[in-house]
Amino acid sequence: MARVGVVGATGAVGRVLLDVLETRKFPVSELVPFASGRSVGKEVRFAGKAWKCRPLEAGCFDGLDWVFFDASDAVSRDWVPQAARAGAWVVDNSAAFRMDTDVPLLVPELNGHLIDRAWKQVKEGSAEAAAHARILTGPNCSTVQLVMALAPLHREFGLKRVIVSTYQSVSGAGAAAVEELRSQTTQALQGNFTAPQVLSHRIALNCIPQIGGFQADGFTSEEKKIREESRKILDLPSLRVSATAVRVPTEQCHGESVSVEFERPVSVQRAREVLASQPGVQVLDSPADLVYPLGVVGPGDAVSPGAGSDPVWVGRIRLDPAWDSGLAFWIISDNLRKGAALNAVQIAEAVLERKPR
Amino acid sequence: MARVGVVGATGAVGRVLLDVLETRKFPVSELVPFASGRSVGKEVRFAGKAWKCRPLEAGCFDGLDWVFFDASDAVSRDWVPQAARAGAWVVDNSAAFRMDTDVPLLVPELNGHLIDRAWKQVKEGSAEAAAHARILTGPNCSTVQLVMALAPLHREFGLKRVIVSTYQSVSGAGAAAVEELRSQTTQALQGNFTAPQVLSHRIALNCIPQIGGFQADGFTSEEKKIREESRKILDLPSLRVSATAVRVPTEQCHGESVSVEFERPVSVQRAREVLASQPGVQVLDSPADLVYPLGVVGPGDAVSPGAGSDPVWVGRIRLDPAWDSGLAFWIISDNLRKGAALNAVQIAEAVLERKPR
Numbered sequence: 282m283a284r285v286g287v288v289g290a291t292g293a294v295g296r297v298l299l300d301v302l303e304t305r306k307f308p309v310s311e312l313v314p315f316a317s318g319r320s321v322g323k324e325v326r327f328a329g330k331a332w333k334c335r336p337l338e339a340g341c342f343d344g345l346d347w348v349f350f351d352a353s354d355a356v357s358r359d360w361v362p363q364a365a366r367a368g369a370w371v372v373d374n375s376a377a378f379r380m381d382t383d384v385p386l387l388v389p390e391l392n393g394h395l396i397d398r399a400w401k402q403v404k405e406g407s408a409e410a411a412a413h414a415r416i417l418t419g420p421n422c423s424t425v426q427l428v429m430a431l432a433p434l435h436r437e438f439g440l441k442r443v444i445v446s447t448y449q450s451v452s453g454a455g456a457a458a459v460e461e462l463r464s465q466t467t468q469a470l471q472g473n474f475t476a477p478q479v480l481s482h483r484i485a486l487n488c489i490p491q492i493g494g495f496q497a498d499g500f501t502s503e504e505k506k507i508r509e510e511s512r513k514i515l516d517l518p519s520l521r522v523s524a525t526a527v528r529v530p531t532e533q534c535h536g537e538s539v540s541v542e543f544e545r546p547v548s549v550q551r552a553r554e555v556l557a558s559q560p561g562v563q564v565l566d567s568p569a570d571l572v573y574p575l576g577v578v579g580p581g582d583a584v585s586p587g588a589g590s591d592p593v594w595v596g597r598i599r600l601d602p603a604w605d606s607g608l609a610f611w612i613i614s615d616n617l618r619k620g621a622a623l624n625a626v627q628i629a630e631a632v633l634e635r636k637p638r
Numbered sequence: 639m640a641r642v643g644v645v646g647a648t649g650a651v652g653r654v655l656l657d658v659l660e661t662r663k664f665p666v667s668e669l670v671p672f673a674s675g676r677s678v679g680k681e682v683r684f685a686g687k688a689w690k691c692r693p694l695e696a697g698c699f700d701g702l703d704w705v706f707f708d709a710s711d712a713v714s715r716d717w718v719p720q721a722a723r724a725g726a727w728v729v730d731n732s733a734a735f736r737m738d739t740d741v742p743l744l745v746p747e748l749n750g751h752l753i754d755r756a757w758k759q760v761k762e763g764s765a766e767a768a769a770h771a772r773i774l775t776g777p778n779c780s781t782v783q784l785v786m787a788l789a790p791l792h793r794e795f796g797l798k799r800v801i802v803s804t805y806q807s808v809s810g811a812g813a814a815a816v817e818e819l820r821s822q823t824t825q826a827l828q829g830n831f832t833a834p835q836v837l838s839h840r841i842a843l844n845c846i847p848q849i850g851g852f853q854a855d856g857f858t859s860e861e862k863k864i865r866e867e868s869r870k871i872l873d874l875p876s877l878r879v880s881a882t883a884v885r886v887p888t889e890q891c892h893g894e895s896v897s898v899e900f901e902r903p904v905s906v907q908r909a910r911e912v913l914a915s916q917p918g919v920q921v922l923d924s925p926a927d928l929v930y931p932l933g934v935v936g937p938g939d940a941v942s943p944g945a946g947s948d949p950v951w952v953g954r955i956r957l958d959p960a961w962d963s964g965l966a967f968w969i970i971s972d973n974l975r976k977g978a979a980l981n982a983v984q985i986a987e988a989v990l991e992r993k994p995r
Contacts, residue, residue, distance in 0.1 A: 442960050446803035446895035448845045448884065462843075467827055470820055474936045481928045483936040486819075486888050488805045490895070490932075490954055490968045495925040499906070499956030508959070523960035525895040525968065527805065530887050531843050538803035538847070538882040538895075549856070568852040571838045575847075579831045579840040597847055599856030602865070603799050603880035611847045611882065 282310035286345045286369065288360065289352035290314030290325050290334055293456040294374060298349055298622035299327045305626055308633075313345060317352070342367035349625055350375055365412040370632055372417050372625045376502075379418045379510060386418050386513050388425055388624060389631040390561045391432045396628075396635045404637060417628050420514060421506040422620030423447050423526060423535050426612050428514045429593040429619070430539070433559040434552060435515060438606070439544030442521045445507065448529045448536035449492060450576065453616050454479060459532055466530065484530050492526040501526055534576030534587040535620060537612040542604040549598055552608055556595050561619065563592035573597050574613035587613040591623055639667035643702045643726065645717065646709035647671030647682050647691055650813040651731060655706055655979035656684045662983055665990075670702060674709070699724035706982055707732055722769040727989055729774050729982045733859075736775045736867060743775050743870050745782055745981060746988040747918045748789045753985075753992045761994060774985050779977030780804050780860065780883060780892050781867040783969050786950040786976070787896070790916040791909060792872060795963070796901030799878045802864065805886045805893035806849060807933065810973050811836060816889055823887065841887050849883040858883055891933030891944040892977060894969040899961040906955055909965055913952050918976065920949035930954050931970035944970040948980055 285302065289295040291314070302309055312327045316334035324331040335341060337360055342348055348364040350357045350373040357375035364371045378384045385395040402414030420428070427445060434440065451458040458479045468475050469485035482489050493502030500508075507524035511517075529536075557564045563585075565574050570583065574594035578586045587594050593614040601607035614620055642659065646652040648671070659666055669684045673691035681688040692698060694717055699705055705721040707714045707730040714732035721728045735741045742752040759771030777785070784802060791797065808815040815836045825832050826842035839846050850859030857865075864881035868874075886893075914921045920942075922931050927940065931951035935943045944951050950971040958964035971977055 444801050444897045444960050446882075448805070448886065463827055466823060470824055476936055476938070482932055482939060482941065483934060487932060487934050488886060488888060488893050490893065490930055491925075491928065499925060499954065521960045523897055523958045523964075523966055525803075525897075525954070525966055527893070527895065527968075529805065529845060531845060536845050536847070536884070538884065540801045540880055540882075540897075568848070568856060571848065573847055575839055575844060577840060577844050579833055581833070582839060584839065597856065597882070601880045603801050603878045607880075609880055609882055611884075 282308045283346035284311045284313065284344060285309045286313040286315060286342060286348035286364070288315040288337065288348060288350045288356065291316050291320045291323055292351055293452045293459065294351040294617055294621040297617040298351055298625060299325060301618065301622045301626045303328055305630070307626055307629065315341065342369055345369040347372070347629055351621065361416055365415045370415045370417065370629065372419060372628045374419045374621050374625055376421065376506060378416055379420065380513065383413070384416055384418055386420055386510060387628045388420065388428055388514055389627045390559070391428060392514055393631045393635070396631050400635060400637050417632070419621065419624045419628060420510045421503065422453055422616040423449060423503065423537065424507050424510040424514070425620050425624055426535060426593045426614035427507060427537055427539065428511050429559065429562055430556060430595050430610065430612050431511065431541070432515060433555040433562065434541065434608070437551065437555045438547045440515070440517060440520055440541060441544050442542040443511070444523045444540045446525045446538045447527055449526060450531040450533050450535055450616060451480070451484060451528065452533050453535065454528070462530055462532060480528065484528060486530060489528040490525065492528055531576055533615060533617060534613055535616045536576065539612060540601050540603060540607065540609045542607045545606065547600070547606045547608055549600060549608070552598055561593055563594050564596065565594050566596035566598050568597070574611060576613055587615050590615060591618055593619055639665045640703035641668045641670065641701060642666045643670040643672060643699060643705035643721070645672040645694065645705060645707045645713065648673050648677045648680055649708055650809050650816065651708040651974055651978040654974040655708055655982060656682060658975065658979045658983045660685055662987070664983055664986065672698065699726055702726040704729070704986060708978065718773060722772045727772045727774065727986065729776060729985045731776045731978050731982055733778065733863060735773055736777065737870065740770070741773055741775055743777055743867060744985045745777065745785055745871055746984045747916070748785060749871055750988045750992070753988050757992060757994050774989070776978065776981045776985060777867045777871060778860070778863040779810055779973035780806060780894065781864050781871070782977050782981055783892060783950045783971035784864060784894055784896065785868050785871045786916065786919055787913060787952050787967065787969050788868065788898070789872060790912040790919065791898065791965070794908065794912045795904045797872070797874060797877055797898060798901050799899040800868070801880045801897045803882045803895045804884055806883060807888040807890050807892055807973060808837070808841060808885065809890050810892065811885070819887055819889065837885065841885060843887060845887070846885040847882065849885055888933055890972060890974060891970055892973045893933065896969060897958050897960060897964065897966045899964045902963065904957070904963045904965055906957060906965070909955055918950055920951050921953065922951050923953040923955050925954070931968060933970055944972050947972060948975055950976055
């Protein structure tokens with residue numbers, strides 16, 4: 282049993298993380314939730330009990346076995362190294378350390394083997410090396426679902442070029458953005474307007490083609506993450522990836538429209554097979570029955586909704602006429618679960634499973 | 639002055655068409671609105687007067703100079719030839735005749751010269767040939783805004799490959815779909831659900847990766863239209879085009895995320911110049927100021943909204959790393975205006991302008 286810290290426990294991802302830890306029976310003996318300024322002292326529910334949020338302060342990680350970080354890049358930059366030095370395994374969902382060459386960026390179904398190296402450092406390295414090795418990171422939400430679909434296709438057909446346009450829900454911008462969508466939409470439907478506080482423009486009944494800040498090359502930080510993190514996870518450092526990240530007025534689940542060129546000949550049938558055989562991926566692709574991945578559905582709908590589910594759902598799989606050998610397809614995944622909280626817990630589970638005997 | 643019929647006058651596009659005819663001072667002496675079953679007898683407002691909707695019936699087009707069709711493919715298939723035989727110029731916004739090889743598919747800024755051939759047939763052909771020549775068509779809404787951006791880029795750099803993912807508003811599915819989005823979203827925000835009547839799945843706070851019916855190749859009819867119509871308008875019959883059409887929970891304006899490979903070297907600066915010099919296109923591309931095309935904005939927002947405006951707005955223009963020479967960009971246009979009603983009136987204006995002397 283383990284003492285588990287959660288930084289950002291009251292946030293959109295943090296809340297789901299507590300739920301995932303509980304439902305997957307992660308061996309938690311004590312929960313230590315951390316929160317920022319105004320949420321310190323708030324209680325979160327876990328395993329039938331209330332746990333009070335503590336502030337981040339010197340020594341706050343002492344005695345913890347695990348610390349999950351679901352907060353800002355700045356918070357992770359400041360506090361992740363302290364948690365690792367205090368002896369905890371850290372699973373960081375921020376972008377702070379993801380691209381550091383000696384920090385693993387993990388989607389356990391795809392590259393969980395990298396944890397063996399971390400264990401070796403933890404067992405055999407200096408105190409400093411061991412602390413560094415205990416820092417594990419999970420990718421950006423829009424990256425996770427993309428690479429989950431790309432990896433099996435790459436093994437079978439060889440990736441050459443990836444073009445992706447995203448349809449990202451506001452929960453990717455945090456709980457306050459969800460509230461902004463809800464209140465602003467309620468107002469908009471009545472002909473009123475409340476100015477945006479969280480997102481850069483009105484999101485009610487609108488799409489915003491910007492997620493993150495702009496880089497000099499005209500891409501946003503989100504689009505850069507999709508490219509750079511996919512390359513790192515797939516171990517294809519020069520893979521050609523072009524991403525356009527768009528915020529859409531949905532609450533939960535990200536959609537992705539993907540076009541891929543392959544090195545070798547592809548068939549839809551074989552693509553469905555290799556996707557279906559990838560643990561964590563579910564193929565939902567019966568267009569004649571209007572069945573394809575959706576974020577949410579109504580009662581009685583024949584489609585399983587992505588929201589609240591674990592898999593990365595893939596459908597609309599078809600030969601892409603832009604290429605001699607290529608596919609177009611559509612991906613839906615719950616950005617708070619496989620895109621963040623679930624993937625983080627899976628990383629921790631993989632560390633436990635891979636512990637050297 | 640002309641007697642002008644409008645088929646589908648009470649529909650989403652029809653209402654905007656009446657507004658565009660009036661504001662652009664199209665020379666209308668008499669308006670004859672047509673409607674389907676339950677809307678017959680309803681009045682529409684035009685030029686300060688009320689005009690009663692008539693049914694489609696034998697002889698209903700007699701004496702009309704123009705008939706605009708903004709109804710279903712089936713209605714156009716049945717009634718467009720009758721309007722043309724009755725002596726009217728027809729501007730058909732349905733898909734019924736668009737891909738007929740001898741019917742012009744028009745975006746006047748791009749291929750208005752095709753109208754000269756129609757005039758020649760009207761003046762010199764047999765009665766039957768003249769009637770056929772008076773049938774003019776406008777493209778699908780998602781095609782119009784795409785080709786408006788592609789055409790100037792093609793002239794400068796040479797199109798090789800186009801990959802587009804759309805973010806299409808529900809007004810493209812008609813006024814009833816707008817009502818469904820509004821009522822279903824109102825319910826959803828209160829935790830309730832009303833089953834879809836118009837769209838194939840829940841649209842409230844959701845994206846549906848299907849517009850139109852499915853073809854055998856896995857593409858939808860909407861995606862096929864984008865490919866086939868773009869090829870016809872650009873006169874590039876074998877252009878490689880891959881489209882994914884997605885319905886998003888917005889009311890008005892379609893967004894498009896586009897990735898293009900070119901034959902010749904491209905630069906962002908030159909791309910901005912050629913796009914800005916294309917009549918009907920506006921470049922809105924100042925990422926540092928968070929300025930890029932949006933469908934709707936709130937009061938005080940620095941961005942001009944697409945909804946209710948005439949231009950095709952292009953922004954987020956950047957070199958696309960998927961290609962040796964390519965661009966990625968984002969397009970917004972009002973699907974009811976340039977995507978349908980405005981384009982139709984521009985076609986009629988071009989016919990008047992190009993009348994042989």
